[in-house]
Amino acid sequence: MALRVLIIDDHRDYRAWLGHHLAAAFPDAEIVGHNPLEDNLLPAGFEPAQWDLLFLDHQLGEQDGIDILEELKRRPGCPPVIFLTPQGDKTAIEQALRSGADDYLPKGPTDHAHIRRVTTQALDRPGRAPKPRAQALRPGSDSQFNLKGHRFLRSLGTGSTAAVYLMEKLSTERLVVVKVFRQVPDEVERFGPLQRFLQEYELVSGIRHPNVVNIHELGIADELAYIAMEYFAGGQLGERIGNGLPLGQALEIMMQITHALAAIHKVGVLHRDLKPANIMFRDDGSLALIDFGVAKLRDATIELSGLGEICGTPYYMSPEQGEGAEVDERSDIYSLGVVFHEMLTGRKPYLAGSPLAVIRKHAHAPLPVLPEALADCQPLLEGMMAKSPAARFASAETVLAEVEALNGRLLAEALQRP
Structure with a gap:
């Protein structure tokens, strides 16, 4: 049976725009737009079970969309609901998720990949209101994780080493992301890597820097290690890259990332997993790095044997x-160079049919060459992506100085043009 999607919004152009993206993502879907101002708030004869997914605006004339959301969620058979929030309104997002929304979509600049991801994730889980209590779980199970002082909202994803949940901290009524790691080892000698991992995050939690994620809490509960951290309503860099970013925007992002790397390197922490998915945006446009030291918990020779999560x-x-081999700060700088290339071109520099083949290309293939229009960026890219660590920029501070110098030159040239 074809997917049935209902968009409840009083802006005709927005319904058409969102419907276009949904039709492109799900060609066989039946997509229906409903204007609540021209008819009832809900279509005549509306039965929740007849729909697979609902999009609901935050304001329907004089009616608050939250009230409609809560009423819908009380109905038997209610499908997943994606709440349409004002751009950058974190309070509206938090209120919608507390009221049972399965996800949210900001009504502002949003690309196709983000719409598809949010829609797919909502369809992959049943539409249900969050429950007031939760039970402990093993990462990857369908149960909920109980953390004292927090209310479970929903799962954000699971992998071989961890599960990630969206929760509400009851004392502040703010959303937090809780990452729960594998069961604490029973044997003392096997506890070492996990203990070092938690110690590394403890160092990060002491950093007060606008471009480093705020770590609220970390510890062990129900024999599981967990980290409670800042929630980012603006999504991740990978959703914004598309076919490449304007050079000025890419350089601004580079400056924020290098500030973050300098801050974590200063306390002896290496990121080891720098990629667009670990660069998150707040509502105000600032970004922060997340997921430090995860690579320490992985056995690369095992993980790389299949495509899987990594x-x-x-x-x-x-x-x-x-x-x-052993890595230091220059390994993070190399990864930053790869991210820079992808921001400029919309493409990863090295592609191959398997993870091991990609790794071989990083080690032996020629350095990527940027298009002629981006030739001014080539020296910066090569300074980050040199094959030998000794040939790379030695520190994040050095990269930052190079980025700022390039940005300054380009701005000066732009001002000189007629």
Whole structure:
């Protein structure tokens, strides 16, 4: 049976725009737009079970969309609901998720990949209001994780090493992301890597920097290690790259990332998994790095034997990390160079049919060459992506100085043009 999607919004152009993106993502879907101002708030004869997915605006004339959301969620058979929030309104997002929305979509600049991802994730889980209590779980199970002082809202994803949940901290009524790691080892000698991992995050939690994620809490509960951290309503960099970013925007992002790397390197922390999915945006446009030191918990020789969860990571690995050698700050700088290339071109510099083949290209293929229009960026890219660590920029501060100098030159040239 074809997917049935209902868009409840009083802006005709927005209904048409969203419907176009949904039709492109799901060609066989039946997509219906409903204007609540021309008819009832809900279509005549509306039965929730007849729909697979609902999009609901935050304001329907004089009616608050939250009230409609809560009424819908009380109905038997209510499908997943994606709430349409004002751009940058974090309070509206938090209120919608607390009221049972399965996800949200900001009514502002949003690309196709983001719409498709939000829609797919909502369809992959049943539409249900969050429950007031939760039970402990093993990462990857369908149960909920109970963390004292928090209310479970929904799962954000699971992998081989961790599960990620969206929760509400009851004392502040703010959303937090809780990452729950594998069961604490029973044997003392096997506890070492996990303990070092938590110690590394403890160092990060002491950093007060606008471009580093705020770590609210970390510890062990129900024999599971967890980290509670800042929630980012603006999504991740990978959703914004598309076919490439304007050079000025890419350089601004580079400056924020290098500030973050300098801050974590200063306390002795290496990122080891720098990629667009770990660069998150707040509503105000600022960004922050997340997911530090995760690579320490992985056995690369095992993980790389299949595509699985880590299939994205080899695209950003330095040659020395891919070969299992010791890494230092220059490995993060290499990964930053890969991200820079992708921001400028919309493409990863090295592609191949398997993760191991990608790793070999990082080690042996020629350095990527940017299009002629971006030739001014080539020296910066080569300084970050040199095959040998000794030939790379030595520190994040050095990269930052180079980025600022390039940005200054380009601005000066732009001002001189007639």
